[in-house]
Amino acid sequence: MIFGLFGKRANRRSPVDTLFARVAETSRLPALYIEGGIPDSFEGRFESLTLHVFLVLRRLRELPPPAADLAQDFVDACFAYLELGFRNGGISDIAVPKKMKKIGQMFYGRVQAYEAAFADSGPGALIEALGRNACAPEAAPGLAAYVRAAQERLATVDLDGIMNRDDLFPAFSIPEVAHDA
Secondary structure: OHHHHHHHHHHOOOHHHHHHHHHHHHHOOHHHHHOOOOOOOHHHHHHHHHHHHHHHHHHHHHOOOOHHHHHHHHHHHHHHHHHHHHHHOOOOOOOHHHHHHHHHHHHHHHHHHHHHHHHOOOOHHHHHHHHHHOOOHHHHHHHHHHHHHHHHHHHOOOHHHHHHOOOOOOOOOOOOOOOOO
């Protein structure tokens, strides 16, 4: 009887958890690593997740209530996911808070860097921020194009769309560069 209760609780997901799961899944798409230059490592996956979470949070901040409350729940779901990853990875209970503090600092540092890059009207600031944090500098222009396309797509989505659409983000593609013949 007791085990049945735990099983039922584990199967329930809030709408915010479902949104986070979709965003996390998108952040792990192979094209981001193969063509986007994000390293396929723990750090690279963290960078990709942070970038996608940032884009959704940015859109949620632009929407009317209750989007702000959902944004906080979304961040909470992200950090619960990261903490669970540490625990499942064998990090001791004593070390988890230290790791989470470091991850929190890194996350909010990236959010500030990307927010500043979006405030800059030219593409250079975003390319620089991505090259410094998320990918190899030579891959940053392609990743920046994807991020801008994702931002444009998210700008067209209301709160219901954010919570329910499966295709929040565009497919990753590197724009073709015209060559003079």
